[in-house]
Amino acid sequence: MTATTTTPTRTPPPERSGRRGAALLQRLVVVRELGILAALVLLIGITLIANPRFLSGQNVRDLMLSAAILVVLAAGQTMVIITRNVDLSVGSVLGLSAYATGTLLANMPGTPVVVAVLAGMAVGALCGLLNGVIVAVAKVPSLVVTLGTLYAIRGLDSLWGSTSGRLQINATDLPAGFKDFGGARVLGIPVLFLVAIAVVVVVGIHLRSYRSGRELFGIGSAPEAARLSGIPVGRRVLVAFVVNGALAGLAGVLYAARFQTLDTTAGTGLELNVVAAAVVGGVAIAGGTGSAWGAALGALLLTTIGTSLPQLGLDPFWRDAAVGALIIAAIALDKSLTDRLAARLRGRNLRGR
Amino acid sequence: MAVDTSAGPAAPARPSRAPRTLPSGSVITTFLVVFLVVAGFAVDGFASSRNAGFLLLDVAVVALIALPLTLIVVTGEIDLSVASTVGLSSSVMGWLWFQGLPLELIVPLVLVLGAVLGAVNGLLVTRLGLPSLAVTIGTLALYRGLAFVVLGDQAVADFPRSWTTWAISSIGGTGIPNVVLPLLVLVAVTAVVLHATPIGRSLYAMGNSEDAARFSGIDVGRTKLWLFVAAGVVSALGGVYWTLRYGSARADNATGVELQVIAAILLGGVSIFGGSGGLLGVMAGALLLASVRNALQLVNVPSDVLNIVTGVLLIVAVVAPQVTGWARGRLASRPPG
Amino acid sequence: MAGAPPAAPPGPADGPAPVLALRDVTKSFGAVAALRDARLELRAGSAHALVGENGAGKSTLVKILAGVHGPSSGQVLLDGEPVTLDGPAAARAAGIAVIYQEPTLFPDLSVAENIFMGRQPLGAGRRIDKARLHADCAALFERLGVALDPARPARGLSIADQQMVEIAKAISFEARVLVMDEPTAALSGVEVERLFAVARALRDGGAAVLFISHRFDEVFDLCDTITVMRDGAWVATSPTSELTVDQVIRMMVGRDVAELFPKQDVVPGEVVLQVEGLGSTGVFTDVSFEVRAGEIVALAGLVGAGRSEVVRAVFGVDAYDAGSVTVAGTRLKGGSPAAAMAAGIALVPEDRRQQGLVMELSVERNATLTRRWALSRFGWLTGRAERATAADWTQRMQVKAARLSDPVATLSGGNQQKVVLAKWLSTEPRVLIVDEPTRGIDVGTKSEVHRLMSSLAAEGLAVVMVSSELPEVLGMADRVLVMHEGRLVADIPRSRADEDSVMLAATGQAGAA
């Protein structure tokens, strides 16, 4: 029984060009996001032809404002989805945080904006902690848990509203400083949008270049392998939920700042939009791949569809249908790209031998 | 084959007859029964036949759609577009009725439409290999959008009394709605398919490991495709029933019902990752959700609290087995004596 | 010394205190006692082998060393001090690197990240330095002779490549203790040789090596000490020099094992399986062969030659784009395993965890999955019919399982493999295709599998066997087909098949066809 160790005649095959593989991988990442970007540019182009005023200053600002909230939510959701989880409760968390912030500001008009923002984020983080603890400690599927908290947090929100006797918080109830924050611009760009961009950059860099970020990918890619390689799976997932909750809380504050009128239904039904934005942006629902930039682009694309379809003269009734068709087109495109890459990897593998 | 087992170290495995594990869903079913009994005594008006009728009417569509969706979830997929299919079927039904077609023709046409809608989902999932959660988030928006395209802001409401009354009236004077009988038949058929046929076995296999199922000769793609088609047809049937029950065909009918159906399925102990769970639990889950709401409404609990209760119930349903399993594990691993 | 090994505990006869030791470790999963008072001592600068039958508890022991499981009782000693390894991270911090029996990679991450997860080199602002990450990985691969691109994702790697990545990862820790649970099961000679070279270098550098394998040649080649386990309990520990293969086997199994390759001579009958011009772009081209009733045909070749892909295409799990498969004169519909099964083909796939078994389902459901239609009456399938069939077949295959209703995942690797065999043999096929049928199977069972294959062939079954184990190929096959880079390059009859002829063809150096 020595045959397996005979004839070590084969010399190690020539090193396969590392450049090419790296380039390929790089290209895939770029292409994924480029595809969405291209769709976005195409949509804007067509809309511009139909309505040249589409890119007027006011309209672009409005677009940014509308997108800001979804972008923040999508960035947070990306972290969670990458770990092979999902957080369906973000719409409810946004509602609760917006209402809490609004109540705080209405009762204490002297509260500085920063404190209001932190308070909103704290409310969100608390909700995220609840989700995260249940998911990570009890080891139960996040879809179920967050479906539960979707109902429960919304119920809490409206219960608060109906017992506090303040069903709606109007612009008049909010202090001027906060309202200014909602309308403020830097170099013509709405501050709310800048906040969203900052969030995306921070989350994006963390996911790409930090050990703890990479570990999130590991967890989503193969949970068992993550456990065996000593990654603190529970803690990482918990933190992802807390951060996502805090970002949903931040989105609640942005919501309050932007609309300045809120009741306890704020953000209802938003969860599917957020998941859709992430998925359109190339974040795989099965975990392990995706980027915050992609998700942000997805959010931007969905928002742009919302505002551009009416300008293309499309009957408003068509809007939902178009959004749905676009989501499907986006994931189909993404799939065909990844398939092509996988096929190429396979072919190379054979040749390399 | 002649194998010398006398000296073999391998103790031949015992057949598993002795300690049978409880059938899945028995916990939730027990819970349901306890709840019904308690509520029957504690809640005024809960245990009347009229209330039972209301309750069953409320749960009918959710239970109906839960049937095919349970099979889909067992295979590890999901269909979020079911409620939108209900809406689109309802719209199309209204539109066709408005065009003067007879209901006897409309109903089969709508069912065919449901099959087509389901097939679209199924083909996208099985042929293109797209994740069903993402696909059906897309068709959730698409089908609902098409429902509005068909009927816009109109409502078609002049359906014949004979049909609409059938949908809400009960068998004889029993208080049990007419719709319960066909529903029970469908439940029985689905239960047999899932639990006592080779098809059911293959559903569990592919839910746990698609690869292993394919390597065992199971045509995973085709099976899933047919399940999505079935979900489409049944949802369309739900659309027809919904339209008749409320006597109103509208594009926004059954908005959000998908979450109720999924809540029932998850409450019933079906794993969202596929491969485990049973129909008994799902039906119990659907009934439990509806009766808790009903009982709490009867004692004037506000709807905010109802939502909280629903959410907590869902979480408890998944966490509880985890906790008891953990506790049992602690007991078992304690050194004997 | 039939089953009565020296009972003396491995004393501290010579050398320093063991780096890592297990003392009277017991581990039970529910009612199953996987380890009973197991003990082990690993010393610096020594390569230690752990052998035992399937289900003897080797992997469980490894997982205790790795901190994955905590012992139910007993102690783990590090440098003579008791320690609690409460997680893989703790074991790693203690200087223990582990290669698990089944590769555990992150398919979406690059190979380099897989290796350095959690230890990626950092640059400015504690950000990961990608360039250095890839350079470090490339250097490591160079050392092991692995030809993989550090930047490619792990998804799509063959089992062998995955195993190599796992090895690279374990090596990269520069650990004091290197534990390898059947690292060579999927590897062929070249890779094994390289692995051993590295392992020896580490050992000579003062590391303690624990090596688990069912291939005794490897054990005797690499290790200086052997520990034998049986039924979760320690049996013996001896220097390799004092043992022979037969002694080891007797201690493992508790009896003598019959001839390893009991090939019966048969006269081949009709052509049952005919494969003509089969091709799949980028994978394999123009593969033609035929198999007669009673014949055992081996498909040999280096890892990655495309053997598995050919048999998968024949069975219809993978689609092909040229050629045809004919069974007993009837052409098969491509891409349909159901059609292949109907025609009488059975395929025991190479990856039992992904392809062979539904890990969460019970042993009985798995064993009868292929027979679900046959066992049902008018489409009605009862658990009782399944239980009876499963009990029958698992008994025939000597599957060691506590209960047939337990998930198959709780079985040891070898016992899982037996369930896969049971699942397919119970379909009573005309053509049996087995892909690495004895991977990870212990000697006793292996000879049973071989005897079974050979007697089934004698009864008229046509067998196609893909195997990377050359002795198995030479011992079992009536004919050896050799593949090289996706092509069939040689067809060698039993009489002319030997190590040289097969290896020459497999490395692409023989023009003979």
Next chain:
Amino acid sequence: AVLLSAAACGGTTRGDDDSAGGGSGSTAEADPDAEIPSGLSVAFLPKQLNNPYFSVADGGGEQAVGEFDGEYSEVGPSEASASSQVSYINTLTQQGADVIVTSANDPNAICSALDQARAAGASVVTFDSDTDPECRDVFINQATAEGIAETQIDEMADQIGGTGQVAILSATANATNQNTWIELMTEYAASEYPDMEIVTTVYGDDEDEKSFQETQGLLQTYPDLAGIISPTTVGIAAAARYLSGSEYKGQVALTGLGTPNQMREFVEDGTVTSFALWNPEDLGYLAAWAGAALAAGQITGEEGQTFTAGDLGEYTVGADGEIVLGDPTVFNADNIADFDF
């Protein structure tokens, strides 16, 4: 096609006599002098709970119920859907409520449930949004549809000088009363102000964000837009907020139906000149009294019957069981300070 026509001959088609129709109609005699029994249970079932508008209206109802010494309750779904309303109506039926006061999310979908409630002895009053007249006893109309439509068009014409493009920002596409008003507005504008062009109707779904975005879309699509009419409180507030923060403030006129509390800021900052609404508190108040009158037998819902609605005085049942609250109030900078709801 053969199949189609064949089936059409024998099947149940639209226009068959079977179609909905032929309701019960009350036969009982009304006794205008009947006493309102004490302890009447009166349940308010709005379109949606926690909706500020319905909160105010139900508050009026609560006050009325207190005045005639009944038991008030408010129940309802947290999302505005007809099917959840049905479930609440069923619960009320089971509880044996004496009076159900509701605003329908769908004119037909809750009909059969209301029928069952009436069969079980409840009196049914609809307010704000009516059902099919057969399914309820009386409907409290906040104002005649004509009155509402004409007031809004007149206000708009006043502000834009009777010429220019005008868009409508409505609630959901299915909202019954909005659709009726829009139809009447279009007719009225065409006949009275031929230079005023109603260019489109968009739907904000009574969601603040959606309404906000729709406003923004309108201004992009119609650069020459002179004014926006939003016959829904959510819509007008969102539109006003958008306008006040944009370059269109003061350029594009906005009117419609809004609550003084929400609109006060925009009237004061000049974004909005005037808008209209009835007093929702009065609406609920009247509805409760009408319910009590029904339960007491003072009225049965026949045209011409009269009853007294507490402080609001005497009301007469009109055709189809409709009771009109009165003309809407127009709010502007001069009078807005007098209202708080």
